[in-house]
Amino acid sequence: VPLAGQRLLPIAAPFAFGANRLGHYWGEINSNDNSTGFAGTATLLLALLGLAAPRRFPQERLVWGALVVALVLLIQPQGLAALVYKLPLVGATAAHHNRRLLLLVAFALPYLAACTVERLRRGELARRAPLVVAWALLLALLIGWAYVAHPHGREALAELRTRWLWGQLAALAAAAAVVLAAPRSREAARRWAPALLALVVALELLAAHGPENPPMPK
Numbered sequence: 001v002p003l004a005g006q007r008l009l010p011i012a013a014p015f016a017f018g019a020n021r022l023g024h025y026w027g028e029i030n031s032n033d034n035s036t037g038f039a040g041t042a043t044l045l046l047a048l049l050g051l052a053a054p055r056r057f058p059q060e061r062l063v064w065g066a067l068v069v070a071l072v073l074l075i076q077p078q079g080l081a082a083l084v085y086k087l088p089l090v091g092a093t094a095a096h097h098n099r100r101l102l103l104l105v106a107f108a109l110p111y112l113a114a115c116t117v118e119r120l121r122r123g124e125l126a127r128r129a130p131l132v133v134a135w136a137l138l139l140a141l142l143i144g145w146a147y148v149a150h151p152h153g154r155e156a157l158a159e160l161r162t163r164w165l166w167g168q169l170a171a172l173a174a175a176a177a178v179v180l181a182a183p184r185s186r187e188a189a190r191r192w193a194p195a196l197l198a199l200v201v202a203l204e205l206l207a208a209h210g211p212e213n214p215p216m217p218k
Contacts, residue, residue, distance in 0.1 A: 003076070004074075006028040006034070007028060007034065007074045007075065008075070009146045009150070010027065010031070010035045010037065010038060011037040011038055011044075011102070011105060012038070012041075012139070012142055012143055013142075013143050013164070014031070014034075014035035014164070014208050015031065015035075015147075015157070015161050015164045015208075016146040016147055016150050016161070017031070017034070017152075018031065018152060018156055018157045018160070018161070019031040019157060019160065020032075022157060022160060023156055023157050023160075024152065024156040024157060026152050026156075028098070029098065033098060033099055033102070034098070034102075035208065035209075036099060036102035036103060036105075036106055037102035037103075037105035037106050037109075038106075038209075039105075039109040039110050039113075039205070040171070040200070040201040040204050040205050041139070041143070041168045041171040041172045041175070042113075042171055042172065042174070042175035042197055042200045042204070043109050043110055043113045043201050044109060044113075044139060045135060045136060045139055045172060045175050045176065045179075046112070046113035046114075046116040046175065046179075046197065047108075047109045047112035047113045047116065048139070049116045049125070049128070049131065049132060049135060050112050050113075050115050050116045050119070052128075052131060053115070053119060053124075057115050057118065060111075060112065060115050063108050063111050063112060064108075064112065066108055067104070067105060067108040067109070067112070070101045070102075070105050071105070073101055074101050074102070113201075117193075117194050117197060120179060120182055120193055120194070121193065121194060125179060125182075129180055132176055132179050132180055133176070133180075136172055136173070136175075136176040139172055140172055143165065143168050143169065144169070147161050147162070147164070147165040148165075168204070171203075174196075174200050175197060178193050178196050178197055179193075179197075
């Protein structure tokens with residue numbers, strides 16, 4: 001798998017290359033580090049829906065710019081990587097470089113998703129059903145490809161990866177359904193849509209990141 005894929009795919013599919021804490025990992029570093037940028041399937045969908053927004057909230061363009069720069073630097077084109085390694089907050093290793101950039105991704109995606117939730121609350125997505133369906137289908141294809149096209153030769157953690165494939169598709173469908181249903185009543189959207197979306201994101205993130213730091217034995 002190309003290095004760019006090992007770094008970028010876990011942002012959308014955190015267990016595309018397995019999980020070292022659960023058995024085996026065949027990505028770049030380890031699953032804890034590489035999945036740092038995963039902020040939830042629903043979060044990713046909501047952030048992407050903001051790309052076609054006619055109006056921007058304060059700092060939204062800045063956050064989009066920071067996200068794009070972080071993704072480009074993750075791929076490490078020649079010249080940029082050497083520059084980044086010299087920054088004191090980044091450190092001198094690829095592992096440190098990736099962790100800090102993925103942390104920026106993990107902050108940017110929820111901010112952009114929150115902008116979309118605010119547009120949903122205001123009723124500004126009422127006529128954007130085709131866009132929601134299109135982005136949901138594209139994300140579903142990306143997630144499906146990430147898991148199906150990158151198995152390990154020994155079929156390690158196949159059950160975990162299959163479970164997360166269907167789990168992420170379920171979270172994606174739930175988020176898309178909320179976004180599509182909410183604009184039918186602006187008052188209803190203001191009351192329950194943001195809470196439902198937050199619940200979908202919270203449950204998925206707890207399932208993904210909760211086992212990374214289990215409680216210590218007595």
